[in-house]
Amino acid sequence: MTTALFYVFGATALAAALLAVTRKNAVASAIWLIVMFFGLAANYVLMEAWFVAVVQVLVYAGAIMVLFLFVIMLLDLRTEVLESTAAPRLPAVGVIAALLFLVGGGIAVHSASLDPGPDPQTGEARQAAALFPDEVATGPEIEGTAENIGGEIFGKWILAFEVTSVLLLGAILGAVILTKRRLT
Amino acid sequence: MGDLLTTLGSGLPLVGAEVTFWWVMGRIGLVLLLVHVLLIVGALMVWAERRVSAWMQDRLGPNRVGPEGLLQPLADLGKFMFKEDVVPKHTSKWMYMLAPAISLVPAMVTFAVIPFTGSYEPIYGADGQPTGEYITQSWQIADLNIGVLYILAIASLGVYGVTLGGWASNSKYSLLGGVRASAQMISYELSLGLAVVPVVLMVSSLRLGDIIAYQADTVWLLFTQPVAFFIFLVASYAETNRLPFDMPESETELVAGYHTEYSSMKFALFFLAEYTHMIVGAALVVTLFCGGWTFFGLEQLGWIMGVLIFAAKTTFFLFAFIWVRWTLPRFRYDQLMALGWAWFLPIALLNIVLTGGALAFDQDWVLYILPVALIAAAVIAAWFKYRRDLDNDVPKLERAPQLVGVAGSGGEER
Numbered sequence: 055m056t057t058a059l060f061y062v063f064g065a066t067a068l069a070a071a072l073l074a075v076t077r078k079n080a081v082a083s084a085i086w087l088i089v090m091f092f093g094l095a096a097n098y099v100l101m102e103a104w105f106v107a108v109v110q111v112l113v114y115a116g117a118i119m120v121l122f123l124f125v126i127m128l129l130d131l132r133t134e135v136l137e138s139t140a141a142p143r144l145p146a147v148g149v150i151a152a153l154l155f156l157v158g159g160g161i162a163v164h165s166a167s168l169d170p171g172p173d174p175q176t177g178e179a180r181q182a183a184a185l186f187p188d189e190v191a192t193g194p195e196i197e198g199t200a201e202n203i204g205g206e207i208f209g210k211w212i213l214a215f216e217v218t219s220v221l222l223l224g225a226i227l228g229a230v231i232l233t234k235r236r237l238t
Numbered sequence: 239m240g241d242l243l244t245t246l247g248s249g250l251p252l253v254g255a256e257v258t259f260w261w262v263m264g265r266i267g268l269v270l271l272l273v274h275v276l277l278i279v280g281a282l283m284v285w286a287e288r289r290v291s292a293w294m295q296d297r298l299g300p301n302r303v304g305p306e307g308l309l310q311p312l313a314d315l316g317k318f319m320f321k322e323d324v325v326p327k328h329t330s331k332w333m334y335m336l337a338p339a340i341s342l343v344p345a346m347v348t349f350a351v352i353p354f355t356g357s358y359e360p361i362y363g364a365d366g367q368p369t370g371e372y373i374t375q376s377w378q379i380a381d382l383n384i385g386v387l388y389i390l391a392i393a394s395l396g397v398y399g400v401t402l403g404g405w406a407s408n409s410k411y412s413l414l415g416g417v418r419a420s421a422q423m424i425s426y427e428l429s430l431g432l433a434v435v436p437v438v439l440m441v442s443s444l445r446l447g448d449i450i451a452y453q454a455d456t457v458w459l460l461f462t463q464p465v466a467f468f469i470f471l472v473a474s475y476a477e478t479n480r481l482p483f484d485m486p487e488s489e490t491e492l493v494a495g496y497h498t499e500y501s502s503m504k505f506a507l508f509f510l511a512e513y514t515h516m517i518v519g520a521a522l523v524v525t526l527f528c529g530g531w532t533f534f535g536l537e538q539l540g541w542i543m544g545v546l547i548f549a550a551k552t553t554f555f556l557f558a559f560i561w562v563r564w565t566l567p568r569f570r571y572d573q574l575m576a577l578g579w580a581w582f583l584p585i586a587l588l589n590i591v592l593t594g595g596a597l598a599f600d601q602d603w604v605l606y607i608l609p610v611a612l613i614a615a616a617v618i619a620a621w622f623k624y625r626r627d628l629d630n631d632v633p634k635l636e637r638a639p640q641l642v643g644v645a646g647s648g649g650e651e652r
Contacts, residue, residue: 081405105387109391111391111392112390115394117394120401123401124421127401127413127417199383
């Protein structure tokens with residue numbers, strides 16, 4: 055049953071993603087992208103990763119896509135305008151990006167299949183167990199609850215988390231400086 | 239799959255924990271029942287809105303159909319059904335058709351995680367004897383361990399119906415309404431979400447049942463988190479597009495805003511969606527800040543009592559929705575944005591920091607710094623305004639002239 059549902063939602067997400075990149079109308083593309091996010095969220099639920107599923111809907115479908123729609127509606131984008139201003143080499147860039155994504159995804163999946171999970175004997179796992187005895191004691195199997203994800207992010211992956219937040223801060227500052235001509 | 243269903247269903251001992259055919263049937267029946275309750279209460283809210291507003295304005299309101307006009311929603315439904323369903327030529331058909339449904343469904347789906355009643359379960363000690371203590375066990379359709387986040391996620395989808403309805407109508411009033419709605423709801427979503435964080439910090443669980451149990455054990459979070467309560471309440475008014483924040487459909491400037499081009503049942507769906515959002519908002523305030531279905535031990539009488547308590551509290555906040563609508567004037571758009579971004583957002587963030595500090599260092603008094611400081615600031619500001627008005631000779635508001643005397647004198651002049 056779970057497998058059948060996985061294929062149903064996976065197919066939905068794929069079809070919606072294809073529709074999102076092929077529609078001429080920018081609003082229709084945005085709608086299909088939202089449907090795609092829901093397909094992904096449903097698959098996360100099937101993996102019992104409730105937290106990730108809900109955050110997927112909250113952040114992408116609920117916030118980012120609303121802003122996308124807002125901008126599309128505000129600018130009243132027409133297809134002709136887009137065709138005349140979009141970069142001419144866009145398809146080539148798309149192919150390169152897709153290739154890079156496939157290679158990166160392949161490496162990630164391959165290394166994940168080789169990695170047996172944190173070995174309780176290594177220093178890393180011991181350190182984590184000392185910091186968060188409740189979370190890590192359960193072993194390599196990590197449930198997708200908010201507690202576990204919080205423990206992982208603010209424990210083991212704290213450096214990566216902080217670097218990401220600095221990156222986002224830089225992006226915000228850049229956006230403000232680019233859009234505001236005069237900062238006074 | 240079975241595991242998934244039991245996770246969803248735990249906490250509702252109506253049909254048993256085992257996933258059987260009858261378990262699934264019972265759950266579907268419960269969902270259908272709740273959907274109908276929501277629809278009927280939504281329809282009754284339309285009646286209540288008209289009656290209460292009439293009461294506040296010294297009128298009668300609809301009182302002819304049925305006792306006290308209670309059957310008015312049925313009559314309205316008949317009217318909506320038989321009105322011509324106009325689909326203007328200039329619209330985007332698909333989106334125009336879908337938008338009312340998109341705005342109604344998220345409001346209803348949110349209710350799945352809200353506990354509407356519950357039971358008291360005795361705690362058994364290690365020897366199998368009851369220890370004399372009880373825990374509250376909330377009943378809801380789906381007991382998610384991330385209930386609060388689920389609600390925020392689904393609530394953030396409510397904006398699509400309004401935005402897309404405004405866009406698909408392809409008219410300037412509708413589009414303006416839709417754009418206003420998306421900007422407003424995005425802005426207040428932030429404050430809404432951040433206002434819940436102190437609650438989650440104090441309870442240290444995202445499960446709504448745990449939040450209710452915490453409040454039943456200690457005090458209502460309304461008393462320990464008054465600032466969060468106020469921000470959540472006001473932000474939920476903005477999220478439901480109600481006065482004083484009804485810019486997306488303000489009649490005086492935008493005809494009817496995003497639903498200008500809608501008629502018949504499609505308009506009725508938008509209308510119903512607004513009221514369903516109100517019901518869910520009120521139920522959320524009750525659950526997060528006012529103890530949900532518990533009321534100082536009265537709920538121990540049985541689960542029917544729990545339903546009644548929950549209904550009574552929700553009704554009070556629904557009344558407050560109507561009350562505010564017919565009392566306060568509409569904000570200007572810049573005032574709305576200033577309130578959301580320049581006041582609520584920093585105060586909510588400060589509240590999170592203070593609550594986190596109070597919990598980390600176990601200093602309860604820190605919780606009360608912010609509410610006391612805010613009330614003091616409000617009193618001081620009001621005092622300075624009063625003094626300035628005195629200095630500037632601003633005339634005091636006077637009672638409106640009574641109509642009684644006008645009839646005789648006014649008539650002679652004409």
